[in-house]
Amino acid sequence: MGEAVLYHGEPNGxxxxxxxxxxxxxxxISCRPIELLAGARHHLPGLAEPIALDLGIEGEGPVLVIGGEAxxxxxxxxxxxxxxxxGCGLQPDxxxxxxxxxxxxxQITERLSPAAALLGNLASAQAAIAAIPADRFAALTGAIVSDDLRGRWQALHSGVVDPAQVADSEAKVDAAAQxxxxxxxxxxxxxxxxxxIADLVTYSWLAGMESIRPAAFACxxxxxxxxxxxAARPCVVTALSLATVSEPLRSWAPGPEINRWG
Incomplete structure (x- = not known):
């Protein structure tokens, strides 16, 4: 295995x-935090084919680079x-x-994660993205290979909010909690x-919703x-300790595309 580096945002999602x-x-494996809201994920060093970064549907997710491969x-x-x-036990035999x-x-990555990302971005990231000057924003989004991901950045920058999409996202968070x-x-x-892994991925998208959609957890x-x-699991405690902000579960960046098929 060549040199391995994990580029990641704040420990959320x-x-x-x-x-x-x-x-x-x-x-x-070396962990290197990057500023997702500055577009840093799309300018990682040493990658000859940046399109590899955008082949996934996860949006501004982490990137593991091993021997120059993303x-x-x-x-x-x-x-x-x-x-x-x-095999350390994260997958059943x-x-x-x-x-x-x-x-x-x-189910979590296709239904909960897009919903949580939308609600999280509206609650915490939209103002910061909207404040990016037009010329800098054009340069930032111009480096994004994925049309879908670029569109989510642009929607947040313009402040366009679809109430029906918000309501659908709230319903999906409620359904995941149930x-x-x-x-x-x-x-x-x-x-x-x-x-x-099911516990990790579910927690990672659901935990940040406790403050945004408390009704989903009330009963x-x-x-x-x-x-x-x-949250008390040692591996999660360790991951959260890598945060550079006081409340990492409130730190969001443009995420997965909303599932068009419900």
């Missing part, structure tokens, strides 16, 4: 998933790190349980039985207790 997975594995998508990166470490975990993760509540109803501590005590258990 996709960056939190990968930072926590890395901490769980104990692998020696790798993206937090669930895939968490799997890669777990397997690179020889049983074939069906492994499939079940990946199906759960797909899905966790239902899964935990049998008394288990973790979503898929043993602690896994879901099992989900709140699970969030507290994940």
């Amino acid at each position: 996709a960056s939190l998933t990968v930072l926590a997975a890395l901490a769980e594995t104990g692998l020696d 790798m993206t998508e937090s669930v895939f990166l968490a799997q890669y790190l777990d397997e690179l470490a020889g 049983d074939a069906y349980a492994h499939w079940d975990m990946l199906m759960w993760c797909r 899905r966790c509540e239902d899964k935990l109803a049998d008394g288990r501590d973790w979503l898929m039985g043993p602690f896994s 879901r005590p099992l989900t709140r207790a699970w969030l507290a258990r994940v």
Whole structure:
């Protein structure tokens, strides 16, 4: 394996998933924080094919560069790190349980993460993005290969808000919290039985919603207790300790594209 560097934002959303997975594995990989709202993800050093950064759908997610090759998508990166470490327990050994975990993760990344990113950006990032001067903003977005991601930056810069999209995102956060509540109803501590990537990716997108969409958690005590258990997990504590801001779960950048198919 060549030199490995993980470029990441504040420990929230996709960056939190990968930072926590890395901490769980104990692998020696250099972590380099970048300023996502300054467009730093699109100017990473030593990459001959910048388009590789935008092949994923995660938006401003973390990038793992190994030997000059860029790798993206937090669930895939968490799997890669777990397997690179020889299997540290973040993925079930049983074939069906492994499939079940990946199906759960797909639900989270396709439904919850775009919704959480939209609500999080409207709550914390829109003002900062809107304040970027036009010429600097044009240069920033001009470096973004993905048309979809560039469009999300532009919508936040212009202040265009679709009330129907906001309402749909709130409903999806509510549904994710209820899905966790239902899964935990049998008394288990973790979503898929043993602690896994499913816990990391769900926590990473849902935890920041407690302050933005408190109604989603008001009548879901099992989900709140699970969030507290994940927050106390050593790998999550380690990941959150890498924050450069006082409240990393309130730190958002343009995220995944809203699922057009509901």
